[in-house]
Structure formats: C-alpha cells, structure tokens
Amino acid sequence: MCSKLNQVMIQIYDSYSKEYKEVKTKSINMYVCGITTSDYCHLGHAFSSVSFEILDRFLSSKGFKVNRIQNFTDVDDKIIAKSLEEKISADEVSEKYIDAFFQDMDELGVKRANHYPKATEEIDNIIEFIKKLEEKNLTYSINGSIYFRVSKFDKYGKLSSRDIKNSLSGTRVNENLNKESVGDFALWKSSKPDEPSWDSPWGKGRPGWHIECSSMVLNTIGDTVDIHGGGIDLIFPHHENEIAQSESLNGKKFANIWMHNGMVKIQGEKMSKSLGNLIKLKDAIEIFGADLLRMWILSSHYRKPLLYDEKIINSFSKPLKRIKDAINAISIKSDNKLESTKEFDKFNLALSNDLNTSVALSQIISLSKKINNFSKEFDISIAQNDLKKMLEITGLCQKTKSEINNNEFIDREIDDLLEKRNEFRKSKEFIMADKIRDQLLEKGIEIIDNGFKSTWKKT
Numbered sequence: 103m104c105s106k107l108n109q110v111m112i113q114i115y116d117s118y119s120k121e122y123k124e125v126k127t128k129s130i131n132m133y134v135c136g137i138t139t140s141d142y143c144h145l146g147h148a149f150s151s152v153s154f155e156i157l158d159r160f161l162s163s164k165g166f167k168v169n170r171i172q173n174f175t176d177v178d179d180k181i182i183a184k185s186l187e188e189k190i191s192a193d194e195v196s197e198k199y200i201d202a203f204f205q206d207m208d209e210l211g212v213k214r215a216n217h218y219p220k221a222t223e224e225i226d227n228i229i230e231f232i233k234k235l236e237e238k239n240l241t242y243s244i245n246g247s248i249y250f251r252v253s254k255f256d257k258y259g260k261l262s263s264r265d266i267k268n269s270l271s272g273t274r275v276n277e278n279l280n281k282e283s284v285g286d287f288a289l290w291k292s293s294k295p296d297e298p299s300w301d302s303p304w305g306k307g308r309p310g311w312h313i314e315c316s317s318m319v320l321n322t323i324g325d326t327v328d329i330h331g332g333g334i335d336l337i338f339p340h341h342e343n344e345i346a347q348s349e350s351l352n353g354k355k356f357a358n359i360w361m362h363n364g365m366v367k368i369q370g371e372k373m374s375k376s377l378g379n380l381i382k383l384k385d386a387i388e389i390f391g392a393d394l395l396r397m398w399i400l401s402s403h404y405r406k407p408l409l410y411d412e413k414i415i416n417s418f419s420k421p422l423k424r425i426k427d428a429i430n431a432i433s434i435k436s437d438n439k440l441e442s443t444k445e446f447d448k449f450n451l452a453l454s455n456d457l458n459t460s461v462a463l464s465q466i467i468s469l470s471k472k473i474n475n476f477s478k479e480f481d482i483s484i485a486q487n488d489l490k491k492m493l494e495i496t497g498l499c500q501k502t503k504s505e506i507n508n509n510e511f512i513d514r515e516i517d518d519l520l521e522k523r524n525e526f527r528k529s530k531e532f533i534m535a536d537k538i539r540d541q542l543l544e545k546g547i548e549i550i551d552n553g554f555k556s557t558w559k560k561t
Contacts, residue, residue: 117360135332139196140180246292262338312343330357428470431477440480442488445469
C-alpha cells in the first residue's frame with residue numbers, strides 16, 4: 103500500500119518567533135553548538151546530540167540534503183583550568199576530550215556530523231569578524247579586551263524575551279566593572295601570562311565564547327543558517343549574543359529556525375557540574391547500553407526536560423527485546439501479508455510534527471508487537487522492512503563499534519568450532535562432532551551440512 107508520508111509538511115518549533123515553521127528548502131544547513139572540550143561528555147550532551155542527529159536522519163530519509171555542523175570550543179577558561187589540574191597543555195586537554203567525545207558518541211551510535219570545526223582553527227576569521235564590527239563602531243576596548251556594544255542592536259533580547267536593562271553579561275568570567283554597559287560582552291579577551299594566546303591588532307589574546315560560533319557559521323555556511331540548534335541553557339546569553347553580533351555585521355537574518363532541546367533533570371534538579379550530579383555518558387553506556395539510553399531519550403519530547411531515573415531506563419528492556427525479536431523473526435511465504443502503513447505513517451507524522459520522538463517510539467513498539475504476534479501466520483516482510491526504516495531513522499538497534507567488533511569475534515569463534523567439527527566428521531569421530539553441534543545449538547546456532555562443507559545460521 104502506498105503511504106502518503108512524503109506529502110506531509112515537516113514543522114519545527116522556532117524559539118525565536120515562538121511559532122511552528124515549515125522546513126521548505128531541500129538543502130538544509132544545520133549548525134549545532136557542541137561541547138567545550140574540558141571534560142568527558144555527560145547525559146546532557148547525549149540528549150542534545152541524539153536529538154539533532156535524529157532530525158538529520160529524518161530529514162535525510164525524506165530526501166533533504168542535510169549539512170550538519172557541530173563545533174568544538176577548544177579554547178576556554180575551563181580548558182585552561184583543566185590543563186593546570188591535569189598538568190598537561192591546553193591543546194592536550196582538548197585533544198583528549200575530543201577523542202573521548204567521538205568514542206562516546208560512536209558507542210551511542212550517533213551519526214557523525216558533516217564537519218566539526220574548532221575555535222582554534224577559526225582565529226584569523228574571528229579577528230576579521232571583530233575588525234568589521236569595529237569599523238561599524240559597535241565595539242570598544244578595555245585593556246586589550248574588545249567588547250560588543252549591546253545597546254547598538256535594537257533587537258537584543260528577542261530570543262530570550264529579556265529586557266536589555268536587566269540582562270547580564272555574556273562572558274564566562276567575572277564582570278568587568280569598567281564596561282560601558284553590564285550587558286556588553288567580550289569579543290576578544292586579553293591573555294594572562296602562560297595562557298593560550300594569539301597575536302591580534304589589539305595585542306595577544308583569545309576569542310570570546312560567542313564570537314566563535316558566529317564566525318564558524320559565516321565561514322562554513324554563510325550569512326544565514328537554516329536551523330541553529332543547542333541546549334535551552336544556551337539561549338541566553340550565548341545565542342542571544344550570536345544573533346546580535348552576526349546580524350549587526352551583515353544586516354541579514356542569522357537563523358531561519360532556532361531549535362532548543364531541554365535539560366536532563368535528576369530528582370527534580372537540573373543536571374550540572376555545580377550541583378555535582380553530572381552523569382558521564384561513558385558510564386551510562388556501560389551500565390545501560392546504547393539502545394536503552396536511546397529509547398529513554400526518544401521517550402521524551404526534545405523540548406521538554408529529560409528525567410533521569412534508572413527504573414525508567416531499565417523499563418525499556420522488554421520493549422527492546424520485542425523490537426529485536428521482530429527484526430529477527432522469520433518471514434514465511436504466504437498470501438496473507440502483514441502491512442505496517444498505519445504504524446509507519448503515524449511514525450512519520452509524529453516526527454514531522456516538531457520531532458515528536460515519543461509518539462514515534464510508541465509506533466516502533468506497536469509494530470514490533472504486531473510482527474511478533476503474526477510472524478507464524480503472515481508474510482511479515484513488508485512490516486519488517488518498515489520497522490527497519492523506523493529503526494534506521496531513530497538510530498535504534500544499529501550496531502555500535504564495540505558490538506560489531508564483538509559480533510565479529512563471536513562469528514570467528516563459531517567458524518573455528520565448525521572447522522573442528524568437520525575435522526571430527528572426516529575422521530569419523532561422530533560423538534565429538536555431535537557435541538560441537540549440540541553446543542552450538544544451545545547458543546542458538548543451527549548448522550547446515552552439505553557434505554563436509556557446513557554453514558550456520560542463528561535460530
């Protein structure tokens with residue numbers, strides 16, 4: 103049966119206009135604020151990365167050409183502090199945690215972005231960006247640090263719905279009491295001795311936090327990004343300041359859609375380093391595995407808080423088993439065909455409606471139950487094919503690197519046993535050959551003999 107899913111309008115809630123906006127252009131440039139490379143990833147990073155990755159997967163499945171960019175902030179006060187703590191250079195700190203980021207995300211099965219620019223690779227472009235703002239009289243200098251005049255940007259506060267008079271500074275350090283206005287933020291920060299620094303027209307220093315992303319967007323995408331994403335905690339001041347400096351530079355709309363994911367909460371509290379309740383992603387993967395974590399993330403709408411509860415995460419164990427059983431169910435030849443148009447269309451409608459992963463997940467579970475219930479009576483190939491498409495879009499039950507490596511090891515083990523069994527058969531040691539056959543059968547491996555050549559399959 104032909105589905106109408108390709109006719110469905112895809113809408114995303116825009117945090118700027120506070121309205122739902124249709125995704126129209128077939129080529130989508132998506133920019134997502136990434137991590138500061140000062141520590142291991144935590145569950146908040148997983149929530150954000152998975153949410154935007156699924157949007158990427160979904161849009162791609164609908165024929166959109168998606169260019170997803172996710173940055174690394176690899177120069178920052180936190181990185182400098184970590185370098186002193188670990189007694190290694192700031193560069194080594196960043197390299198260490200970038201490697202850890204990719205390892206963790208690969209284990210979680212997160213599809214990699216098209217490009218991962220680093221702040222330290224963007225220095226020349228950042229300097230040029232600031233110089234152009236300076237020419238427009240939008241900046242001023244204090245002791246070698248360059249600040250942006252927020253008062254010069256009329257729309258400041260529109261994204262966060264904040265009154266400029268009550269806005270706080272956008273810097274990640276203590277306030278400079280000599281600033282013209284409390285809301286002005288640093289574009290360039292003069293460096294202290296032994297800190298990472300670069301030469302500039304204003305002396306040695308390093309970029310401010312906000313200018314990094316604006317410059318990266320400009321030089322990887324252009325004046326306007328189709329979808330700009332990040333955590334809700336970045337709305338102010340980071341994203342507000344991005345808008346101010348970018349639109350002041352080129353006079354064009356910075357982002358067509360602003361998309362923000364919610365926070366991970368533990369016992370009603372926001373998960374944060376300051377509260378000491380951060381849960382590292384690598385630890386969570388070790389405890390629960392990638393698929394359970396993904397199902398937990400999918401179970402909550404991306405704009406809502408994601409509640410961490412071990413019982414909730416573990417509750418997905420049975421549905422996950424049903425999904426895997428449905429994937430592995432054997433399809434019989436029959437005129438009675440089990441179709442999944444209903445579940446598949448609801449799945450696509452849910453994701454088209456502001457990426458409603460919770461409803462989408464429920465349709466995966468529903469279709470899995472149906473496949474398992476009817477697999478012995480119906481040709482389930484159509485339903486299975488749709489299920490696999492749904493799993494591909496959500497990233498569920500896709501083999502992670504460690505699982506692939508482990509399965510390859512298991513396969514080699516089986517092949518070795520099979521070879522030993524055939525040797526026993528050739529030498530007419532049938533009792534030993536039967537023991538290996540029974541051993542493999544206990545592990546769910548069925549042997550198919552063709553003379554002294556044998557193959558195997560999982561039952």
